[in-house]
Amino acid sequence: MMTILSPSILSADFKNLEKDIKAIDEAGAEYIHIDVMDGRFVPSISYGMPVIKSIRSCTSRVFDVHLMIEEPIRYIEEFVKCGADIITVHVEACEDVVATIEKIRECGVKAAITLNPETPVKAIEPYLSLVDMVLVMSVHPGFGGQKFIPESLEKVKQIKAKLIEKGLDNVDIEIDGGINIENLVSVLEAGANVIVAGSAVFKNDAGANVKRFKEIMSTY
Numbered sequence: 001m002m003t004i005l006s007p008s009i010l011s012a013d014f015k016n017l018e019k020d021i022k023a024i025d026e027a028g029a030e031y032i033h034i035d036v037m038d039g040r041f042v043p044s045i046s047y048g049m050p051v052i053k054s055i056r057s058c059t060s061r062v063f064d065v066h067l068m069i070e071e072p073i074r075y076i077e078e079f080v081k082c083g084a085d086i087i088t089v090h091v092e093a094c095e096d097v098v099a100t101i102e103k104i105r106e107c108g109v110k111a112a113i114t115l116n117p118e119t120p121v122k123a124i125e126p127y128l129s130l131v132d133m134v135l136v137m138s139v140h141p142g143f144g145g146q147k148f149i150p151e152s153l154e155k156v157k158q159i160k161a162k163l164i165e166k167g168l169d170n171v172d173i174e175i176d177g178g179i180n181i182e183n184l185v186s187v188l189e190a191g192a193n194v195i196v197a198g199s200a201v202f203k204n205d206a207g208a209n210v211k212r213f214k215e216i217m218s219t220y
């Protein structure tokens, strides 16, 4: 499975977003991870459509939009119009998960499902055949810069096994939260192939960090 790096711009310098996005793009990051928070599903509020729309002109990389919002079905069309290429929704946030995934697909973009650290894998099992990607949250959603929850590795392995069992080997497994150069190998070995990293990419030289991540990832 191809490995993909998706730096989270939640840790970028918001007064220099264009510069930071260009740096990660030029260093080879395939996706740009965009965390949208509503102050209800998670305690904090980040950014939304106007920001996504304006940064769309900075890069042609894939916009990997992680919606930490209640009832995301209400806003799917708008996020697609703003430039989202992949939309991830939380199983805990949707009253009708199937309708939400269908809505994402109808809008012509890729659909992904995610689950909080305390949510068991069985909660997403019914939707595995409907999605392009499963996102494993390896921190409690809401903030960048948190410590990786080691039990997430087992969850990645469980999901990988389920996907293989169901013949869904083409579904990507993304992991998000607390990933750094030190624990990168363990998440790749567990079976994740799309790697989100915020604070570890945007500390010091973002371009150099992307290259270090990609160098390790290229051996998987």
Ligand SMILES: O=C(CO)[C@@H](O)[C@H](O)COP(=O)(O)O
Residues within 6 Å of the ligand: 008, 010, 011, 033, 035, 066, 139, 140, 141, 142, 143, 144, 145, 146, 176, 177, 178, 179, 196, 197, 198, 199, 200
């Ligand atoms: O979705 C989230 C947080 O809710 C993430 O995408 C974080 O923004 C990742 O940041 P680091 O843990 O890598 O600093």
Ligand SMILES: [Fe+2]
Residues within 6 Å of the ligand: 008, 033, 034, 035, 066, 176, 196
């Ligand atoms: Fe995220």
